Amino acid sequence: MNKTILFIILLPIFFLGFSSQEACAQIPTRLRVIEASNVGRTIDPSLKELHGQLSSLFKYTSYRLLRDERLHLSLNQTTTLPVHPGRSIEITPLKFQANTAELRVKIKREKTEILDTQVRLPPGRTVLIGGPRHGEGVVILAFSSLF
Numbered sequence: 001m002n003k004t005i006l007f008i009i010l011l012p013i014f015f016l017g018f019s020s021q022e023a024c025a026q027i028p029t030r031l032r033v034i035e036a037s038n039v040g041r042t043i044d045p046s047l048k049e050l051h052g053q054l055s056s057l058f059k060y061t062s063y064r065l066l067r068d069e070r071l072h073l074s075l076n077q078t079t080t081l082p083v084h085p086g087r088s089i090e091i092t093p094l095k096f097q098a099n100t101a102e103l104r105v106k107i108k109r110e111k112t113e114i115l116d117t118q119v120r121l122p123p124g125r126t127v128l129i130g131g132p133r134h135g136e137g138v139v140i141l142a143f144s145s146l147f
Contacts, residue, residue: 026072027093027101028146029121033067033083036060037137050126050142057128060137070146073103084134086110089141099123101145107131121145 034047036058043051044065054063066083071091073079078092088108095102100122107115109132119127123145131139 025075025096027074027096029071029073029091029101029103030142030144030146031067031069031071031081031089031091032065032142032144033089034140034142035064035066035134035137036140037062037064037135039136050128053126053128054140058130058138058140062137063140066139073101083107083139087132094118099147101147103143105129105141105143107141119143123147 032047032050034044034054036054038061040062042062042064044063046065046068047054047063051063054060067081069081071079073091073093075093075096078090080088080090083089086109090106090108092104093101094104100120102118102120104118105115106113114132115129117129119129121127121143126142126144129141129143131141133139
């Protein structure tokens with residue numbers, strides 16, 4: 001009987017501890033903003049590891065790194081970064097379960113949304129999102145999990 005009472009008392013404490021731990025979770029993520037175009041055949045040396053993935057999804061011959069950020073995202077808290085003059089990206093982690101992060105990604109031009117999508121980011125993986133036009137090409141966002 002004493003074990004049953006102890007179990008009943010400890011069970012809610014266990015779940016409260018788990019919930020608060022999940023709510024405070026920091027999600028280490030890397031965001032690379034890449035310009036892709038068909039002007040030249042240059043691959044930025046810092047993008048060599050992504051070249052195979054980039055070339056299998058996008059038909060561009062040149063890839064240049066515009067921005068490289070290491071972020072520590074918090075659940076349900078939006079992080080906003082300027083990407084290009086007049087453009088910004090908003091990243092909001094919605095869930096972090098089974099070691100997979102679910103992110104809402106928005107790109108805005110001035111105050112107008114031009115992209116609103118959700119991605120699942122598994123451990124050790126990179127997710128690529130083709131974005132808006134930039135110069136003679138487009139912007140590609142590369143989200144990599146660092147967990």
